[in-house]
Amino acid sequence: MTAHIIALGGSLLRPEEKEARAAWLGQFRQMMVHFEGNGRRIALVVGGGLPAREGIELARHATSDLDRLDTIGIAATRLNATILQQLLLDIGCDVAPEIPTTTQEAASLLDKYHIVLMGGTVPGHTTDAVAIALARDSSASHVVIATNVSHVYSKDPRDDPDAEAFTNMSFAQLVEITGVERAEPGVSAVIDPIAVGLAQSMAMRIAVLDGRELSRLEAAIEGKEFEGTIIS
Numbered sequence: 087m088t089a090h091i092i093a094l095g096g097s098l099l100r101p102e103e104k105e106a107r108a109a110w111l112g113q114f115r116q117m118m119v120h121f122e123g124n125g126r127r128i129a130l131v132v133g134g135g136l137p138a139r140e141g142i143e144l145a146r147h148a149t150s151d152l153d154r155l156d157t158i159g160i161a162a163t164r165l166n167a168t169i170l171q172q173l174l175l176d177i178g179c180d181v182a183p184e185i186p187t188t189t190q191e192a193a194s195l196l197d198k199y200h201i202v203l204m205g206g207t208v209p210g211h212t213t214d215a216v217a218i219a220l221a222r223d224s225s226a227s228h229v230v231i232a233t234n235v236s237h238v239y240s241k242d243p244r245d246d247p248d249a250e251a252f253t254n255m256s257f258a259q260l261v262e263i264t265g266v267e268r269a270e271p272g273v274s275a276v277i278d279p280i281a282v283g284l285a286q287s288m289a290m291r292i293a294v295l296d297g298r299e300l301s302r303l304e305a306a307i308e309g310k311e312f313e314g315t316i317i318s
């Protein structure tokens with residue numbers, strides 16, 4: 087069975103209120119048990135969220151070396167991946183016991199385990215790009231980016247009430263919004279421009295959805311209709 091690759095935004099591990107966080111983690115574990123029960127193979131590429139931003143911000147006072155700042159971000163992504171890995175092992179899921187550091191390693195772990203968690207790989211991109219590369223290496227047909235906005239918008243909806251939410255869009259339209267330049271360490275866009283360029287070059291379909299609503303993520307993995315944006 088081909089694997090499902092999910093880029094899970096680090097912000098999802100930090101919902102504002104404690105209760106919301108506990109509820110989300112509980113639902114997340116249930117969903118993963120359900121996927122495993124259905125024989126699905128799932129790789130979760132977890133973002134760095136708040137620890138990445140805090141670590142990069144602290145170091146930025148002392149260095150402007152982008153690769154060094156990215157390396158701090160990568161450590162945070164692996165911390166978040168480890169948190170979810172341990173919470174899934176805790177309930178007996180068939181999870182790879184290591185956090186792979188390359189997408190090739192992750193792809194071979196997917197042959198052995200139902201669930202593989204990883205964070206970043208090397209400086210210069212974010213976990214969105216890692217998820218695209220892992221989809222390539224594990225012959226997955228598409229990548230789901232679970233983040234904290236409902237859709238890709240034409241403009242930032244917080245600044246512009248006229249921002250249009252896309253249900254379907256082309257890579258050309260997405261590139262117009264994100265560009266293809268390397269982002270600053272720790273600076274979050276709806277999708278990493280490097281990932282957009284990579285996916286476009288491979289014609290890899292991307293689904294973007296709000297991962298706070300796990301029913302949407304579940305629907306996307308089950309191949310059902312879901313609320314979000316499809317880029318193809």
Ligand code: UTP
Nearest residue numbers: 095096133134135156159206207209212213272
């Ligand atoms: P994230 O993948 O978390 O980026 O990587 P993000 O866009 O902020 O995503 P969310 O908000 O968590 O969903 C955090 C930082 O870690 C470095 C980059 O500096 C990135 O901004 N990083 C991550 C890498 O350099 N390489 C990687 O493979 C992954």
